[in-house]
Amino acid sequence: MKAVVYRRHGGPEVLSVSERAQAEPGPGEVRVRVVVSAVNPTDWKQRNGRGAEAGTEVPDTVPNQDGAGVVDTVGPDVTAFAPGDRVWVLLAGTHGPEAGTAQEYTVLPATKLVRLPDAVGFDEGAGFGVPGLTAHRALTVAEDGPARLAPGSLEGRTVLVSGGAGAVGNATIQLARWAGATVIATVSSDAKAALARAAGAQHVLRYPDPDLAGRIRELAPDGVDLVVEVAAGVNAPLHTEVLRPRGTVAVYGDDRGTGTVSLDFGANLWLNTRYQFLVLYTVGDDKLRAGAEDVSAALADGALRLGEDRGVPVHRFSLADTAKAHTASEEGTTGKVLIDVTPAG
Structure with a gap:
């Protein structure tokens, strides 16, 4: 599978597309095929190192906390989700350096998944995570x-x-x-x-x-x-x-x-x-879960939407152009920066 990875802190130039093996979900985990990944300031600040010296080496890290996609397979003991379920994710990168959403597949604990309401697109699922x-x-x-x-x-x-x-x-x-x-x-x-x-x-x-x-x-x-x-x-x-x-x-x-x-x-x-x-990051799982439930309810009601007609112009990039997506966010582009990772179908 294709994944965007950085191995040292620095600017967007440290991001590169790599071929990586798909990880298998363990107990309580789910593998998600990422359809859309979103870029937030927290993503490029983490890539920059949040004050660390540029060039500092780090474990292979896949950027981006937010994303939405389709459950690909589930690990042992997972009953809340099944292959084919549409989901959005909660702070994916906090599960580990290789769990970010700028890749075709990511493995996460089932507790980091939220069902995407039927009438809601992957763009909204990815775009309204952190914000x-x-x-x-x-x-x-x-x-x-x-x-x-x-x-x-x-x-x-x-x-x-x-x-x-x-x-x-x-x-x-x-x-x-x-x-x-x-x-x-x-x-x-x-x-x-x-x-x-x-x-x-x-x-x-x-x-x-x-x-x-x-x-x-x-x-x-x-x-x-x-x-x-x-x-x-x-x-x-x-x-x-x-x-x-x-x-x-x-x-x-x-x-x-x-x-x-x-x-x-x-x-x-x-x-x-x-x-x-x-x-x-430190608000607590109970607050994150409550927020996810209410955000999903607002999405289902049509009260939370992307698009210029709702005040959020959308800027799209391919997975290969993730560095350009990070640059756009870092330069203060108004609106939402999204990355198309895999086909929606």
Whole structure:
């Protein structure tokens, strides 16, 4: 089978296509034929080494956490899945360096598979893994908010989505609207504003804007219930201006920041602000499973979709062009970067 592999940390040039033998699933494992693999920033950051020196040797590693495909064969004791089942996967690469989705077949524990609803395409199954689960976690961390998402679960709440045209921002908007929230999104350009509106945001505001807090307050006079934040350091002063008392900031990024977040103690004290930092790798299996169930329900309802008409332009690459796909993501291409691995049929 064909697999994309890197053997040292570095730029996209370390990726190469190799011929590898198919692994056999062991007890509790499933072999999946990957139809579509997706690229997220976490994939190229891992390839770069997350601070490790470029050129540092690593075990043969197949990149990409997200993907969707068809069960090929199951190992002993697996009863939840059968050959032919359509599935999407949860953080495939965390199972081991050779378990990523940039290959024709991957072997994973059955617990890392989620059934793909019948009417949902492989693109969505691959495209909303990391972004959808991150958005779900962000929308369910408020002290007095829901722990699960469903139609009506966010009714009456106002969510501010920072960076509404990004992958997580888009998934947050779509999921929040499905759950009944009012969504205010901030973006940096008119083109991105159009994407945030296509995702479903009722209100879209441009930044930079010296009166951004005032404009948000016009839309939410009592303050927003939840901020889903991609630029924690830059936007920290804004939070105390727009949050309601006991509001929550769910932080998953520090775009344009320094890696250090400074908070106004007094303002946050009197607001009883809750900050929840989040990353999927340590969130816990129970949270991942709950998120996967709710994301699948939203997919089945048609509430979560890719495509420019839903605010997510799709950029396709072949498996042989995985390095180009990584480059596109790393250069900040707006939308979803997908890799066609094997035929859907």
